[in-house]
Amino acid sequence: MSMQRTILFLRQWLSACAALALLLSPASFPLAKPMAPQKADVRIVIDISGSMKKNDPQNLRRPALRLLVGLMPAGSRAGVWTFGRYVNMQVPLGQVTESWKKNARDKAGEIHSRGLFTNIEEALQRATRDWEPGDNRYRRDVVLLTDGMVDVSKDPAESAASRQRILSKVLPRLKKLGARVHTIALSGRADHELMKQLAGETDGWYEQVDDAERLQRVFLRIFEKVGKPDTLPLEDNRFKVDKSIKEVTLLIFRGRDNTEPTRIITPGGRKFSAKNPPPSVNWHQDEGYDLLTITRPEAGEWHIQAQVDPDNRVMVVTDLKMHTTDLPNRIALGE
Structure with a gap:
């Protein structure tokens, strides 16, 4: 082999070795992501304001909620809050067991449409109050069902201020906690811009429902997101x-x-x-x-x-x- 060919061969061999070393270097492989928590922590927040008499006259929120809680897998955590002017813990937060499901189904029968105002800010705060940063035992999801706008007072300025706090304080906190917010707007007159933003910025699911009879199927879709069956x-x-x-x-x-x-x-x-x-x-x-x-x-x-x-x-x-x-x-x- 001539000297020129030998030099050419060595150059090609060294280039191949360098390429192989680069390919096998740690930087060439993405770091494995830690496995996501396998159990769900779901906070279900349901509007009971007076406008629901028109948008859900048959109170189909009740069987839809019974469906959602019935599907929740054992070992997950869940709770149900209802809201109008005030926020009520309809079903206490707890581990999902058969007794928890029975209680949740019974409590679903108490959902009504007599609430005054639509205090979405307080509902989101109360339902997620115990969540702390760094707790990775559960996947965190909020399911928010409403048919209206943020309405906390007869003074429009107070309602506008509450809406702004949702965007400037509540939403950033939920994002920091790694929580997803899934929003269901049960009316064409709901604050769709707010619902879309809450879902969009947390990688949640947004859906407008014009007919309450579709609620069960929408809740099924959301369960498949949060329960991962x-x-x-x-x-x-x-x-x-x-x-x-x-x-x-x-x-x-x-x-x-x-x-x-x-x-x-x-x-x-x-x-x-x-x-x-x-x-x-x-x-x-x-x-x-x-x-x-x-x-x-x-x-x-x-x-x-x-x-x-x-x-x-x-x-x-x-x-x-x-x-x-x-x-x-x-x-x-x-x-």
């Missing part, structure tokens, strides 16, 4: 269970005109409904939906005898847990 595919109201699954929760929506009871058929061919569930089934029936939990379900294909609905869900507790990266709630075109 594992689910099974549901095709033609059929789903398959394997031996790794410890518990199955079924959410089955019923149409307004559907009078037929929901029935479940096990892989072994046994059929049951809300009237005759086996001991392993906890069945809650409410306005517009069935929510049932099956402990130690039989492996094989299950069949739901009910109207097929795209919002029906099969959620599971399993020994196999998949960890995924959250997608942002707002994705720009091309991202």
